[in-house]
Amino acid sequence: MNEIIYYTDELNEEFSRAKITPRVIDGSFRYFHGKLWDLCSLIVQNVLSMPVKILYQKIKFHLRYVGREKLRECRNRGYFIYGNHTQPFADTFIPSVANYPHRNFFIVNPENVSMPGMGELVEMLGAIPIPCDLAGMKHFVQSVEDKIRKNYSVTIYPEAHIWPYYIGIRPFRSVSFQYPVKLNCPVYALTNTYHRRKGRTGKVNIVTYIDGPFYPDEGLKPKERQQNLRDRVYLCMEERSRESDYEVIRYRKAEK
Template sequence: MTNKNHKVEHDYDVVKNVKEIKLKKDYTFFNQNPFFKLGSFFVVILIKIFVYFIYGKLFSGLRIRGKKNLKHLKKDRFILVSNHVHVLDAIWLGSLIFPRKIYVTMLQSNLGLPYVGNILRIAGGIPIPETKEHMVHFLDELKTELSKKTPVLVMPEASIRPYHVGIRKFLSGAFRFAADSDAKILPFVYVYKKPNFIQKIYSKKPRLHLHILEPVEVIQGETRQKTYALTRDKVHQIMSNYFNEHSDLKEENYETKSND
């Protein structure tokens, strides 16, 4: 699962004093403690008010499209996937789905971030383990949560690249989780919209709109690895095409690709 020769870019590389994190042998990834869950509920309420509504929707111009597709979360188990273009994109997505519980996978090293690490964990952040031993427990707990129809968000691009135009290459982890847990994939795509006259006064950056697409089922291949790859490539194609069709900013070679 983890390539030891390749270090995934940290979402918060500019942050200093990041502690090195080593998980305990019996680490619980999906905390079932009722007090932890209660604390998580209130933390997410505050996040939804201040980070989602005030900063996201009022100040940053965040808009949501395709909310009708959230109804699918009630019927099946889902792995959610999204492009990773803003430091708050996963938080906005989770706040949108609240009060339905959602878990968000993150780098294990994120737990070492001063203050932020604890907040992310309480709000529903699940560290992706770096050892095979922990990965076995992680996958078992993941299957249990998905069986309860609790959605889990995975960023298949892995690292953040602020305001990147287009959908970057996907890692296979999200699609492995879906295939091995008999889950479907619900894609979310952040697209860019040009700021209006008033918005240009305080920010020149494009506005982010979050679009929710139709569910995608796992494509079965001849082997497990083939299944992961086929599903990954299919979802990437769907999200990439959707981004270029609906975003005001498009990949430079999009027209060439479309005509091939």
């Protein structure tokens, strides 16, 4: 019988099984490094770790992409990817493999760079942690903008919290869409859907849909542009999520 999880708050509840004490990400955190560090990051990100990423998602999920070719339209410029947050590890692999050899970075919560002895490696793999104060936020935004200007991609999970194997799209705010609006750059929607594996009871396959690019509507005011972009991406992801036909974990709203 499938596991059932009861929730009360779609926006703020977290169901990741990893319990990590987050480090403080403030104005002293280094978002920019030297050329040697950047070279090591490139090697770790796009050479050494890539076979592991490909094998993991292929063996565990028999993952298949639909629409991957759409990324080629923006291969010579920076862009953002927005995805549904349903896997603790695969969510860092799926957009990076889809983008290869285009470098992909991803915005993460502080917990992701707080594992003892692993923080530096996670950063080299492309993690950009969200800071906890205004001084840190300035450097964080500069780092995100730097990646886009270098024609890399930046992945954002606007749902913010992991709900493992959730087959819907949770309502998310428009705040993270301020970046493509400010930089006037395209975005893609990445939607992971879940399907029962034939002949293997309990095993699940992932089909990842890539849609876009979506561009900010320059005929609107900035705040309206931000909300409009969010709504178009959300509706696209919601439509794609209906392709899921298997619930590994059932999520049910708790009665008050």
